[in-house]
Amino acid sequence: MLISIAVLVIDAFTKRLVSHVSEGTLIVGPYLGIFDIRFVKNTGAAWGIFSNATFLLGVFSVVLCTGVFVYFLTTHHRMNWAKTIGLALIIGGGFGNAIDRFALGYVIDFIETTFIKFPIFNVADMGVTCGIVIFLCGLFVQSSHPHTHEEASRIHDAQECSV
Secondary structure, three states: OHHHHHHHHHHHHHHHHHOOOOOOOEEEEEEOOOEEEEEEEEOOOHHHOOOOOHHHHHHHHHHHHHHHHHHHHHHHHHOOHHHHHHHHHHHHHHHHHHHHHHHHOOEEEEEEEOOOOOOOEOHHHHHHHHHHHHHHHHHHHHHHOOOOHHHHHHHHHHHHHOO
């Protein structure tokens, strides 16, 4: 769970760095021609959906992240590294934005891509998004190798006995 804590700390630190200016202010940009740093207060979710539903989104985030955490605690011994890292990123990012929603009444977003039109986002959002992708890759890898080491040994032993 160190990854979850790292996401939380980096998310909080970067949000604190940008939150000292007026909303909408361009702080840095364009950086490497890829993104701007622009402070915005987000009371909804990406693409403006659920605008002004901060509290409900916060509750949803906490419930979902708690469920993911319980799932992690009960199944981590059977998970591959990709699923473990993916869930840790999701938990850290989800709780990072939930903290903002309850403490501030909005989420601090600040990374604005310049090469593609995309909603402004933050480190917690990157944690959730990357976590989902990595977790899904872990599911794919696990489904292509469905047997644990013990199961593979038993199958191998059974095949030798039948020869």
